[in-house]
Amino acid sequence: MSAILPPSERVWWNQPIDKLEFIWIAIAFVWSLTMFGMMIWWHIYGNQNLANETYKTTKEMFAAKAQAVVDQYTVRTETDKQVPVVKPPAGSDIYLIGRLWDWWPIYELEKGKTYKLHLSAMDYMHGFSLQPQNINIQVHPNYDHVVKITPTQAGTYSIVCNEYCGIGHHTMVGRMYVK
Amino acid sequence: MADQEERIPVMQKWLDNPFLLVFLGVAMPTVLYIVWGVMEIANIPVAR
Amino acid sequence: MATTYRICPRSGLQFDTAAEKLMRFHAVAGVLALLVGGIMALGVILTRWPAIKLLPADTFYMVLTAHGIDMLIFWIIFFEMAVLIFASSTLLRCRLAMPKLAWVASILMVIGAIMTNVAIFQGESSVMFTSYVPMQAKPHFYLGLILFAVGALLICFIFLGTLVVAKAEKTYEGSIPLVTFGALTACIIAIFTIASGAIILIPTFLWSLGYIREIDSLMYRVVWWGLGHSSQQINVSAHVAIWYAIAAIVFGAKPMSEKVSRTAFFLYILFLQLASAHHLLSDPGLSSEWKIVNTSYFMYFAVLASMIHGMTVPGAIEQAQRLKGYNKGLFEWLRKAPWGNPAFSSMFLSLIGFGFLGGISGVMMGAEQLNMLIHNTIYVPGHFHATVVIGTTLAFMGLTYFLVPVLFKREVLFPGFAKIQPYLFGLAMYVVALVMMGAGTLGVSRRHWDMAFAGAPMAYEWPGAAYLMMGLTGIFSCIAIVGGAGWILQIVLSILFGKKLEEGELRSTPIPLTLPAPTTGSKVHPPATPGTMVLALIFLTAFILYYFVNWKYLSSLWGLS
Ligand code: HEM
Ligand SMILES: [Cu+2]
Ligand SMILES: [Cu+2]
Numbered sequence: 085m086s087a088i089l090p091p092s093e094r095v096w097w098n099q100p101i102d103k104l105e106f107i108w109i110a111i112a113f114v115w116s117l118t119m120f121g122m123m124i125w126w127h128i129y130g131n132q133n134l135a136n137e138t139y140k141t142t143k144e145m146f147a148a149k150a151q152a153v154v155d156q157y158t159v160r161t162e163t164d165k166q167v168p169v170v171k172p173p174a175g176s177d178i179y180l181i182g183r184l185w186d187w188w189p190i191y192e193l194e195k196g197k198t199y200k201l202h203l204s205a206m207d208y209m210h211g212f213s214l215q216p217q218n219i220n221i222q223v224h225p226n227y228d229h230v231v232k233i234t235p236t237q238a239g240t241y242s243i244v245c246n247e248y249c250g251i252g253h254h255t256m257v258g259r260m261y262v263k
Numbered sequence: 264m265a266d267q268e269e270r271i272p273v274m275q276k277w278l279d280n281p282f283l284l285v286f287l288g289v290a291m292p293t294v295l296y297i298v299w300g301v302m303e304i305a306n307i308p309v310a311r
Numbered sequence: 312m313a314t315t316y317r318i319c320p321r322s323g324l325q326f327d328t329a330a331e332k333l334m335r336f337h338a339v340a341g342v343l344a345l346l347v348g349g350i351m352a353l354g355v356i357l358t359r360w361p362a363i364k365l366l367p368a369d370t371f372y373m374v375l376t377a378h379g380i381d382m383l384i385f386w387i388i389f390f391e392m393a394v395l396i397f398a399s400s401t402l403l404r405c406r407l408a409m410p411k412l413a414w415v416a417s418i419l420m421v422i423g424a425i426m427t428n429v430a431i432f433q434g435e436s437s438v439m440f441t442s443y444v445p446m447q448a449k450p451h452f453y454l455g456l457i458l459f460a461v462g463a464l465l466i467c468f469i470f471l472g473t474l475v476v477a478k479a480e481k482t483y484e485g486s487i488p489l490v491t492f493g494a495l496t497a498c499i500i501a502i503f504t505i506a507s508g509a510i511i512l513i514p515t516f517l518w519s520l521g522y523i524r525e526i527d528s529l530m531y532r533v534v535w536w537g538l539g540h541s542s543q544q545i546n547v548s549a550h551v552a553i554w555y556a557i558a559a560i561v562f563g564a565k566p567m568s569e570k571v572s573r574t575a576f577f578l579y580i581l582f583l584q585l586a587s588a589h590h591l592l593s594d595p596g597l598s599s600e601w602k603i604v605n606t607s608y609f610m611y612f613a614v615l616a617s618m619i620h621g622m623t624v625p626g627a628i629e630q631a632q633r634l635k636g637y638n639k640g641l642f643e644w645l646r647k648a649p650w651g652n653p654a655f656s657s658m659f660l661s662l663i664g665f666g667f668l669g670g671i672s673g674v675m676m677g678a679e680q681l682n683m684l685i686h687n688t689i690y691v692p693g694h695f696h697a698t699v700v701i702g703t704t705l706a707f708m709g710l711t712y713f714l715v716p717v718l719f720k721r722e723v724l725f726p727g728f729a730k731i732q733p734y735l736f737g738l739a740m741y742v743v744a745l746v747m748m749g750a751g752t753l754g755v756s757r758r759h760w761d762m763a764f765a766g767a768p769m770a771y772e773w774p775g776a777a778y779l780m781m782g783l784t785g786i787f788s789c790i791a792i793v794g795g796a797g798w799i800l801q802i803v804l805s806i807l808f809g810k811k812l813e814e815g816e817l818r819s820t821p822i823p824l825t826l827p828a829p830t831t832g833s834k835v836h837p838p839a840t841p842g843t844m845v846l847a848l849i850f851l852t853a854f855i856l857y858y859f860v861n862w863k864y865l866s867s868l869w870g871l872s
Contacts, residue, residue: 087489087559087566087627088402094485096569097275102837104844105567105626111851112618116611119858123603123679126862131870132680138596139310146310163768186768198870203595208446209528211687211756215771217868218754220686222594224528225445228310229595234870242771244764246687246756248439250446251368254760255767278573279486281474281495284580288499289506292537292584296605297507300533300588300597307596 134221137230146204146228150179154189162190162259169261177202177230180243180258182210182223184250187243187258195262198234210256211247220246235262314406318822320815322560322717325822329410330400334393334718336417338711339806341389342799344424345704348381349795352788360785361762361778368760372437375758377428379440383699384459384542385424390707391497391549392420392466398494398552399473404821405482408472416465423459426451439758441539444515444526453516457509464505467498482823489566489573490559493552496576497545503584504545507537529596540587546699547617548579550661550706554624557658557709561649564627567837572623578616582608589673592682602679614674621666621850625659626843633838641842653729657709660737665702668744669694671854681861683871689759689781690751697744700791705737708798715802721809725801732801736794742787750780 086092093099101109127133153176158168168189172178174197181188183206193199203212205225212221221231245256277283315328354374357365366374400407407413429451430436436448474495477483487495511534517523555572558564566572588605591597608614625645632644649655672694676685685691715723723729755762755777762781764770 087555087564089488089559090483090485091489091569093569095269095271095275096486097272098269099568099570101568101571102626102840104840105571105623108622108844108847109571109615109619112615115618115851115855116615119614119674119678120603120607120610122862123607126680127599130680130866131872132683132865132868133599133872134593134680134683135872136596136598138307140307141310165768167768209443213687213754213756214869215754216774218684218688218752219868219871220593220683220688222532222591222686224595226527227307227529227595232870232872234872236869242769244754244756244771246759247443248372248758251372252766253758254368254762254764257764257767257769257771259769274574275486278492278577281471284495284577285471285499285502288496288580288584289503291581292503292541292587295609296585296587297510297534297537299601300591300605301530303597303601304527304529304533 135229135231139228139230141204141226141228143204143206143225146179146202147181147206149177149202150181150188153177153179158189159192172199175199179204180212181206182212182245182256183207185245185252185256187245187256190259190261192261192263193235195235195238198232201231201233203229203231208249209247210245210249213244213246214260215242215244217241222247238262314410316818316821318815318818319717320813324401324717325404326718327400327406327821328817330396330407331718333407333410333413333417334396337389337393337396338714338718340417340421340424341386341393341707342802344381344385344389345795346799347428348378348386349792349799351375351378351381352795353792354378356785356788356792358760359781361781363785364761369434369437371760372439372758373431373434376437376439377431380427380431383440384456387546387699387703387707388459388463388542389420389424391501391545392417392463394549394553394710395466395470395494395498398491399470399477402488402491403473403477403483404823405473405477405480406821408469408476412465413469416462416469418462419465420459420462423455423457423462425455426458427455430455441535442515443535444518444528444531447519450516450519453512453519457512457516460505460508460512463501467501467505470494470498482821486569489569490552490556492573492576493548493555496579497548497552499580500541500545500548500584504538504541507534507541511535511538529594532591532594533597536587536590537584540590541584543695543699544579544583544586546703547583548576550665550703551620551624553706553710554620554658554662555627557654557706557713558624558628558631560713561652561655561658562628562631564631565837567623567626567630567840571619575616575619575623578612581612583613583616585609586613586677589677589682592677592679593686599679606677606679611674614670617666617670618847621662621670622843622847624662625846626840629840629843630837638838641845644842651730653712653733654709657705657712657733657737660733661702661705661709664697664705664737664741664744666850667853668741669697669702671857672748673698674854675858675861681865684861684865685751687757688751689755689757690748692757693744693747693749693751696740696747701737701740701744705733705740708736709733711802715805715809716812719806719809720812720814721805722812723801724805724809728797728801732794732798736791736798739787739791739794743784743791746780746783746787750777750784753777753780755781
């Protein structure tokens with residue numbers, strides 16, 4: 085019963101290490117460094133890196149910026165709630181608001197073009213979960229998170245809220261079109 | 264009893280010292296995770 | 312300090328009577344929390360099972376909050392306190408430092424646990440165990456957690472105090488046992504964990520009372536996860552220590568190398584807690600440098616340590632078995648292991664499940680960019696049911712089978728059920744973890760009342776496979792709940808009605824440890840462990856494949872920069 089007893093050798097540090105054990109440690113070490121390198125490598129060569137560009141903002145300021153884009157580029161509205169569908173020019177700044185309990189507005193983007201998507205919340209935290217792409221980003225109130233996105237497939241996408249935000253959490257689903 | 268005279272290696276001495284370990288185990292994450300992280304948040308620029 | 316010591320006739324362990332009472336107290340408190348959490352699990356799963364959808368939304372979120380807190384915080388930490396006391400006073404054969412203070416701490420913990428539960432079940436604190444601001448719970452929700460944490464912190468100090476007592480009173484020679492060293496690791500991580508908790512929960516408590524106007528949500532998440540994730544690292548250290556303990560108790564296994572195993576724990580002490588960053592990889596405002604250094608435990612040094620433990624525990628068992636003559640082929644040692652002994656089978660299922668399911672998925676989703684694939688999906692609970700249920704809970708359950716006769720002095724009732732219980736609970740949980748991860752890979756959200764989005768103007772339709780996975784989660788969760796409830800019933804009934812066993816000799820002075828003479832003279836070379844190496848290589852292959860499959864998946868997403 086020796087793992088529950090003090091080591092039987094007074095100087096255990098100098099005891100030799102079993103050969104297979106040593107080989108395993110070496111393999112595990114190499115694998116650890118590989119995984120570490122992988123994240124850095126992806127920053128250089130990969131195309132899916134979450135931007136860290138972030139600003140402190142206020143709910144009013146962010147809402148005003150979103151409103152400005154909506155006022156300028158709305159092409160139609162959808163559903164009973166008259167959610168604006170906004171078609172901004174490629175390369176522009178677009179603002180998505182998460183609030184109890186919807187994502188506002190709906191954007192219509194062009195395939196292959198890059199947009200600067202700003203994410204922020206008006207009340208609690210929300211979770212931006214783009215389906216069926218499966219891109220998931222945490223959305224905070226009072227922070228403006230700028231993510232450059234380049235849609236690569238056309239289609240109709242849903243934005244599910246996947247951060248618990250109260251009793252209506254399951255009704256918080258938005259939409260995004262890629263043409 | 265030659266073993267008795269053998270000096271205890273430094274690493275073994277460190278691992279036998281719980282308070283040194285407590286210090287390291289609290290200092291490392293406090294500096295690398297909490298302090299660094301909080302500083303980054305404090306330095307986020309304000310939107311205009 | 313006048314206390315007495317009891318030599319357990321079944322294990323030869325020596326218990327300080329005061330410490331023994333505390334251990335029993337914490338074990339029982341933990342099992343009660345597990346009972347409440349388990350009943351809540353039933354509510355959670357019968358609601359998430361799309362075909363049943365039992366509870367209304369508000370009740371579901373309340374029940375889920377209670378499930379998270381009672382399981383993750385109360386059950387596990389109460390039990391861990393018992394482990395700390397055991398690993399210090401019992402294994403070092405000395406008196407517990409400051410037993411009166413320990414009682415004060417334990418009472419605080421119980422008051423805290425009750426207070427938080429009351430707050431949750433009053434219904435206005437359904438904020439999940441993470442209690443992210445700006446969603447607000449009632450003040451006593453936070454206060455209960457704070458009291459619980461203060462109590463736990465005091466017991467950590469008592470653990471350290473007991474190490475000092477043992478050293479001063481020379482109740483052991485040389486270094487502390489490896490299992491105690493593992494417990495020390497857990498204790499150190501607990502101190503950081505609880506300090507982070509204090510830094511964030513005390514202001515949040517004041518905010519809920521109206522003394523502070525606002526708490527920044529990002530700051531909250533960073534500091535809160537210093538508590539939330541590090542407490543999982545307490546569990547890892549504690550259950551790894553228990554793996555070593557059970558291997559030693561059941562097989563008389565000797566660690567392959569004290570140096571390697573202790574160095575691995577040392578890596579845990581230095582780096583394991585950085586992994587709190589796992590939860591912030593898809594958050595704004597933190598640099599990639601911070602994310603990469605922290606999420607990778609510096610440079611995956613803590614993963615390295617876990618891979619070491621994952622090999623040295625079965626390796627030690629293989630050596631012990633081979634020395635007993637189970638030497639045929641690669642795996643006779645494993646085939647001839649006592650699969651009917653629930654302490655062993657729990658420990659082995661815990662080890663394999665923790666490594667293959669919890670470990671691989673955890674490292675995958677802990678990669679900075681890959682995290683985006685599963686952040687906040689039900690993949691995350693899938694992963695941590697493999698770590699904290701299969702890894703920690705199952706290991707604790709296995710240890711309890713050993714503790715009932717030794718600590719509670721009762722015979723375990725229903726030995727037939729005990730034989731299958733680890734498989735029933737453990738294997739069902741393997742499937743639950745897997746299918747939750749499957750559903751999460753398809754994008755299904757966690758903490759979500761209705762995957763059909765009833766009432767949403769623009770509902771999304773999940774693929775049929777996602778519904779299938781959630782249905783399977785339902786079925787296998789129910790099997791796991793039967794296994795878990797059976798364990799609780801069995802342990803409680805054994806403690807109350809099991810055959811009383813002999814107390815053992817009571818003494819007023821402790822007997823110091825006497826070690827077997829050092830084996831320097833007649834060095835038997837311990838046998839090699841090819842079987843364990845093969846298992847380890849299978850593990851590595853699965854790890855590498857799964858890791859790169861997910862990078863491939865990531866590369867198919869929209870461009871993000
Ligand atoms: C048979 C037993 C169990 C079953 C069937 C079960 C089932 C579940 C399910 C389905 C969820 C996800 C709910 C959701 O996100 O919508 C969940 C969440 C959770 N479970 Fe369990 N669980 C069990 C035991 C445990 C144990 C033993 C622990 C801890 C030691 C635990 C800790 C948690 C935690 C921390 C959460 C997260 C709660 C949250 O998101 O706030 N569970 N459980
Ligand atoms: Cu939401
Ligand atoms: Cu939500």
